[in-house]
Amino acid sequence: MFESIAPAPADAILGLTAAFQKDPSPTKVNLGVGVYKDAAGTTPILASVKTAEGRILESAKTKSYMPIGGDPAYGKLVQDMILGEGHEAITAGRVRTAHTPGGTGALRVGADFLKKFFPNATVWISKPTWANHRGIFQAAGFKVEEYPYYDPKTKGLDFPAMRTALGQIKAGDIVLLHVCCHNPTGVDLDQAQWKEVAALGGRQGWIPFLDFAYQGLGDSVEADRQGLLAMAATCPEMLVSSSFSKNFGLYQDRTGALSLFARDAKQAEACFSNLEIVVRVNYSNPAAHGGLIVTTILSDPALKAQWRGELDAMRNRIASVRAELVRALQQSGIAQDFSFIERQKGMFSFSGLSDAQVQFLREKKAVYVVGGGRINVAGITPKNIGYLCASIREALG
Numbered sequence: 001m002f003e004s005i006a007p008a009p010a011d012a013i014l015g016l017t018a019a020f021q022k023d024p025s026p027t028k029v030n031l032g033v034g035v036y037k038d039a040a041g042t043t044p045i046l047a048s049v050k051t052a053e054g055r056i057l058e059s060a061k062t063k064s065y066m067p068i069g070g071d072p073a074y075g076k077l078v079q080d081m082i083l084g085e086g087h088e089a090i091t092a093g094r095v096r097t098a099h100t101p102g103g104t105g106a107l108r109v110g111a112d113f114l115k116k117f118f119p120n121a122t123v124w125i126s127k128p129t130w131a132n133h134r135g136i137f138q139a140a141g142f143k144v145e146e147y148p149y150y151d152p153k154t155k156g157l158d159f160p161a162m163r164t165a166l167g168q169i170k171a172g173d174i175v176l177l178h179v180c181c182h183n184p185t186g187v188d189l190d191q192a193q194w195k196e197v198a199a200l201g202g203r204q205g206w207i208p209f210l211d212f213a214y215q216g217l218g219d220s221v222e223a224d225r226q227g228l229l230a231m232a233a234t235c236p237e238m239l240v241s242s243s244f245s246k247n248f249g250l251y252q253d254r255t256g257a258l259s260l261f262a263r264d265a266k267q268a269e270a271c272f273s274n275l276e277i278v279v280r281v282n283y284s285n286p287a288a289h290g291g292l293i294v295t296t297i298l299s300d301p302a303l304k305a306q307w308r309g310e311l312d313a314m315r316n317r318i319a320s321v322r323a324e325l326v327r328a329l330q331q332s333g334i335a336q337d338f339s340f341i342e343r344q345k346g347m348f349s350f351s352g353l354s355d356a357q358v359q360f361l362r363e364k365k366a367v368y369v370v371g372g373g374r375i376n377v378a379g380i381t382p383k384n385i386g387y388l389c390a391s392i393r394e395a396l397g
């Protein structure tokens with residue numbers, strides 16, 4: 001029976017955290033998992049979140065079950081956040097939102113829903129993409145293929161190749177796109193490129209699945225949604241996964257959402273009832289706490305303003321660390337040009353380090369970087385940047 005089961009490999013990202021925690025090195029640096037850290041290297045609970053939690057604790061009267069799709073008030077606030085208040089899809093009632101366990105849960109609920117109705121579809125993911133995307137869609141039973149995205153030569157987007165590939169994907173296939181802060185590269189589409197992709201989506205008839213895990217960590221809550229708005233304008237049917245792990249710091253509260261867009265309110269209602277079945281047979285209904293925090297913050301103007309300030313501070317720190325890293329790498333005597341790090345958006349930077357260099361950094365320097373060379377810029381602090389740059393210099397040889 002079970003004795004024939006071989007151990008599974010460690011997770012490409014969360015497995016690094018486990019290895020990092022066991023590492024006895026006093027100078028170890030964790031640039032693996034995408035968790036925000038402040039300049040002191042800690043991941044504090046946001047003050048707005050603390051206040052919201054206090055209020056929730058005070059006013060809570062029951063621990064009874066949540067609705068299968070979560071609290072409708074939460075769903076509405078999520079829609080306002082991803083689309084902007086008053087968007088036509090909201091007023092027409094043709095977008096419906098389920099509260100899910102994080103962005104990963106949203107992706108899996110969406111994948112299971114799509115598999116039920118489009119069993120023969122292929123799911124197209126960017127090359128490269130977040131390590132878990134392929135796993136989630138394969139676990140739902142889909143065939144997964146890649147479309148070109150990143151050009152290692154320019155350290156930027158290979159838009160011509162991407163456009164050509166997306167223009168050949170057939171109706172009914174599913175195309176996964178990162179709305180902002182592409183994970184792992186930090187390379188995003190500009191507004192003109194989004195318009196082209198949106199036009200292709202409308203023309204080809206594929207189903208966009210937009211992963212929106214980093215809203216507010218690119219340029220701002222509003223600017224980061226521009227790609228989504230472009231897609232919504234041409235593709236009436238699509239799915240959007242949201243995560244509040246990073247922008248609210250609710251990592252361990254597993255707080256996310258899946259928004260389903262249909263052509264009209266009646267179709268949205270029919271689809272949502274099927275989403276509810278997917279949820280019911282997976283985890284029945286969502287854990288309330290994280291959703292209550294988001295609802296409390298977004299429905300109170302003062303608390304919302306405070307949260308916005310805290311989000312701005314996180315984003316600004318990441319931007320300044322990018323600049324600092326480029327400067328420190330230069331000063332450590334590395335000839336290679338790393339200025340592209342400042343052009344990338346969000347928490348991650350695709351450093352250009354090879355797998356052998358990543359392995360050297362981990363084994364010889366206790367510097368933890370995700371395979372493929374993704375570094376979490378937010379993990380860099382004034383205390384570890386010198387050691388980090390010296391280690392990278394050694395790795396580059």
Ligand code: LMR
Pocket residue numbers: 013014032033034035130132183
């Ligand atoms: C990451 O990419 O590091 C985060 O999204 C965390 C995760 O679940 O992998």
